[in-house]
Amino acid sequence: MKRIRICNESEIPGPGMKCYDTEGGVKVLVANSGEAFHAYQGLCPHQDVCLDEGFFDGSTLTCHQHLWQWDIQTGAALGLAEAPLERFEIERIGGEIFVLQSSALRACELFREVSAETVSRLDEVSRREEHSAGTALYDIGDPADDLYILESGRVEFEIGRDDRTRMAGFMLRKGEMFGWAALLQDHPRRIARATCIEPSTLLRLRGETVLSMLSQQTADGFIVMRQLSTLITRHLRTQGGK
Ligand code: FES
Incomplete structure (x- = not known):
């Protein structure tokens, strides 16, 4: 597992979300529900659209393009969505957010x-x-x-x-x-x-x-x-x- 620094927690007040390009070229979406931080693939699994252009109410993430939705706790597909989101394990160290990237x-x-x-x-x-x-x-x-x-x-x-x-x-x-x-x-x-x-x-x-x-x-x-x-x-x- 590789640990990659993504951002500082203060960059994403809750509820809110933001996409980051990592050094390895992976786009990562970090969402703050207000109670916890979550990290997922940054691009919609349907088409090439950044998920932080969509909507997030603290529990459900919605892609603005064709309204696929996901549960922010698990990344599970909801409603119209046909695929789950890839989830990254998070580590929070001294106010910084890191994701652990598996092979x-x-x-x-x-x-x-x-x-x-x-x-x-x-x-x-x-x-x-x-x-x-x-x-x-x-x-x-x-x-x-x-x-x-x-x-x-x-x-x-x-x-x-x-x-x-x-x-x-x-x-x-x-x-x-x-x-x-x-x-x-x-x-x-x-x-x-x-x-x-x-x-x-x-x-x-x-x-x-x-x-x-x-x-x-x-x-x-x-x-x-x-x-x-x-x-x-x-x-x-x-x-x-x-
Ligand atoms: S591009 Fe996201 S739902 Fe279609």
């Missing part, structure tokens, strides 16, 4: 149910990379060697061939994984182009290293493969694959 691996759907030991071994072999806006991570036809997990920022995808490409959406939430072809046999080339469209931090894992590790941890290997097949099916249904 994006833990938030990744693929690894969510595997043992803590396997997550920590994966963490050891992953590489954290920071990229500026406009960086091309891979292109159509490149070898599919690595998979990526988004820690912060935004990555956009295009699929197709030659000049017949089309947008295939983007990824925004911490823990979202892409480049999963690196975990497949007989699928060594990219079928999409991935580009950072804002400063982004990523965890990068060598596909063959992950496969070799999972072949020795067969229970966790089974969980990952089951999750992977679910993810692929979902992507094929909605976006034509990444």
